Amino acid sequence: MRHFVLLPAAHNSTVEPALDVGKAMVTRGHRVTLILHERHAGLVQEPGIRTIAHDIDEPVTGTTEYPLPLIERELDGDLPDVLFYDVGFFALARLLAHRWSRPTVQLFPHFGAKAAFRPIGEAIEIETGNSPDSLRSIGMAFQDAEWHIVHSFGHEPEPGGPGADEFRAAYDRLPHRQALPYARVLVCHGELGSVMEALYYGAPVVIVPRTPEHRFLARHVTKLGLGVTVQPDALTARTLCTAVDRLVRNRRVRENAVRMSRTCRGAGGVSQAVELLERWLAEGHGEPGPPLLRVTVRSG
Template structure:
């Protein structure tokens, strides 16, 4: 019998970076954990309080200094390193004291966290007596063979050195023994939960049983959705840069111009705070929304045009919708190349995006006779990964400190 089964109500603490793309993959798992009788406490930026509380989890909030992190297209390695340093400092100086003061009287049985939150999460688990931890793979996960951070960050940047020194001080000041330092600083954990299927993971065959590739959890939209598929036989294209990327008018105008209104209906989601009027007049076949739940559109869509964020991409693959990826940063480029490598769509460099290049990429997808078979294979892989139900079962097993790391 698992630890969770023996004690019906267990407590799970979740630490995630202040970005909706990091939060959203965890929400289905949280709903499943709560459905199974457990409690979940999040440490999140204040703007996500409502979305967390809608799952019936507890939200303990702070105001992140994140600023424009990851919102600027093609941020260079130095900028990424500098902003990564700021995240480390925030995790150590703001999130960790908040978590410790919150959890001291109500310690969790398990700590979940994304890599960006590791200082606060791992140190909280250590300080509270060695609570089991699980690292969440929001994007591609890392091991000895493939490391996203080694590719993403410049190890010689001054901010990287400063960050390392800050982490060493943090570890020492909080009583972490020298023999535990390597594990504390490691890019992965003894137990890792990835919200993508192994088949999509870069170098996926090199990951051992300490990694569980559970895929996404895609749920039906709540309430009425202000959109319906065209009734006249036209194809549908969904265009999105995610929930927060709403400043790139030229991108959306280019996409509006790329599709022939006689053949296509285009649905755009610009971001929750987007200025819809800023796009100007749109042709009748183009609809612009601040946000629509993508699972309402993707079952009817013939293509998704996106930046390569893992959440929206996994939703597309869940519904076997091919993708044109226009990456906005280095991590997105890795994902876009993986899409092209697996034959699930096309990649267009951001500086090469025009109405003509997008139209040509979409035309290639529509005309490619092998796309349906490849999409069906990936859809089967996504759905077979197990989603929230499998993830919750694993967490019930991993909550026991003596449990095996093997992902089953």
């Protein structure tokens, strides 16, 4: 039995997958300590997972504080075999790894957050944040459509802007795993986690990209026949509604999405990830990180 410590960033979208990995580790007989922001501590219900709560939101190397004294104090005498960390805690994790002479594994997750959802008929799930222009376009696009529209804002809608009234159902945060099994299409900006979860459930994707990463993924999704792209400067009620309508009527895209769903479901998920990590450690891999010359930490 090994002791694994997980250090995700302070977002539901990173805590959720880290927690799933932790559950798989416990199932395989390991001990797990999850270091997370205090607002997420209530998400952990498993008796085999210990939590250490901190109050650091966005760590940036050399410019912010880190919960270093807290972690060292709480893990004194119970050091981990491996430290798993989100890239936002790179400096802290590598410093701890050097002090403890332990290997590190970087976490790079992209998932949705938790909320309650009750499906009503066929649905389109939309996850675009709360840009007023995009929300108004979406609200207008499906105002007279026969779809059940579910919108995930990612955070509270802006005061005075379009909100829940623009949609059939709207949520501050909505986990894809609760909505996508009932969705025919996902409309999103093209975050990797959103796209992969849609494909896991066999839902084609309409991507409205905002960043180079989004555009890169949108090109591949379109090339593989798994969805379509609507460029932001072409986003109107008509173009969005047309894109969704053509997508759900395209038999080839639906078949491609079903095949990709089978591939994703057969990939092994977190259980296989933990198994590979166990094998990696058993083979003697994993060296502690080099010392860092400078890091700002919390005092006291």
